[in-house]
Amino acid sequence: MAVKFRDYYEVLGVARNASEADIKKAFRKLARQHHPDVAKNKREAEERFKEINEAYEVLSDPAKRKKYDQLGANWKAGADFRPPPGWESFTGSPFAGAGGRGGGFEFQFGGTGFSDFFEQLFGSMGRGGGVRGRGGFGEEDQAERGRDIEGDILVTLEEAMGGSVRTVAVQHAIGCSQCGGTGRRGRGPCPHCGGTGQMAKTQQYQVKIPAGVTEGQRLRVAGRGEAGAGGGAAGDLYLHVRLAKHPEFEVDGHDLIHELELAPWEAVLGTQVRVPTLGEEVSIKIPPGTPAGQRLRVRGRGLRDRDGKRGDLFVVTRIEVPTRVSDRERDAWEQIARESKFNPRE
Numbered sequence: 001m002a003v004k005f006r007d008y009y010e011v012l013g014v015a016r017n018a019s020e021a022d023i024k025k026a027f028r029k030l031a032r033q034h035h036p037d038v039a040k041n042k043r044e045a046e047e048r049f050k051e052i053n054e055a056y057e058v059l060s061d062p063a064k065r066k067k068y069d070q071l072g073a074n075w076k077a078g079a080d081f082r083p084p085p086g087w088e089s090f091t092g093s094p095f096a097g098a099g100g101r102g103g104g105f106e107f108q109f110g111g112t113g114f115s116d117f118f119e120q121l122f123g124s125m126g127r128g129g130g131v132r133g134r135g136g137f138g139e140e141d142q143a144e145r146g147r148d149i150e151g152d153i154l155v156t157l158e159e160a161m162g163g164s165v166r167t168v169a170v171q172h173a174i175g176c177s178q179c180g181g182t183g184r185r186g187r188g189p190c191p192h193c194g195g196t197g198q199m200a201k202t203q204q205y206q207v208k209i210p211a212g213v214t215e216g217q218r219l220r221v222a223g224r225g226e227a228g229a230g231g232g233a234a235g236d237l238y239l240h241v242r243l244a245k246h247p248e249f250e251v252d253g254h255d256l257i258h259e260l261e262l263a264p265w266e267a268v269l270g271t272q273v274r275v276p277t278l279g280e281e282v283s284i285k286i287p288p289g290t291p292a293g294q295r296l297r298v299r300g301r302g303l304r305d306r307d308g309k310r311g312d313l314f315v316v317t318r319i320e321v322p323t324r325v326s327d328r329e330r331d332a333w334e335q336i337a338r339e340s341k342f343n344p345r346e
Ligand SMILES: [Zn+2]
Pocket: 176, 177, 178, 179, 180, 181, 182, 183, 184, 190, 191, 192, 193, 194, 195, 196, 197, 198
């Protein structure tokens, strides 16, 4: 089961040398279009949204983008991906060489919102997953606790607000029933498992995402890791919460930040505008003389914390300038230029 290469630039429709601003713009446009809450075909939109989110997660983070770019430009989307030699993140798979049998077993997750490609390059997979309660030398028969499995789960801001239940598929390595996990049949390798001693078994679990989860929080699903040996307990499944990027909001703890574009005359004269929230839009007042970068607080419209209390929404103003103006508009601006005593550099 090879991991398929993902072309994140293609997903966002940007060039490989696109600027951070271009990437953000492309993401916002696509995410608005495919956000599961607004799209007509929910299932299709959800798949696209996950792809877009994953691409943006990588390309908007300079360290991740650099790492991704190091793979080179010759990979085609969907091609079987093999990690280049020396990539440390690939050596820690919970299954690589499990039990010292050298089985090249690949780890797969379903329903978490991230592709296996992402998990291998940037995910939590294989970073933890330590073996606990392991016996020392000469104690092979002692009960051994199963390995923990770690992975990421993509949670939308809406889910973080309201909580949800997700189905996650985990592929477990189980001992081959034909050779008892030895990998040998008679004098040759076991044909059933190809000599690895291991077989894959996919199991689905319902995972509860509690309301109020935050970025990086670890959800523990007890006993859903790898099976123990010699009567040892099963390991646990740990899912690291990764909040989905939202086209309208950035997350700061339990507060949300929304960038609001204003026309210069709106900033000068003041206005009333509607801004999005995770629920209904709200109308806010922009006072006359509002500068760029002003933070306006909309109380109680942020994310929920574990006790159900909501953070705030901060609307941060930005002033957009028309790049093209009609003759009449230019006349009006020229009149302002003549009339105004304002000097921004004084
Ligand atoms: Zn076998």
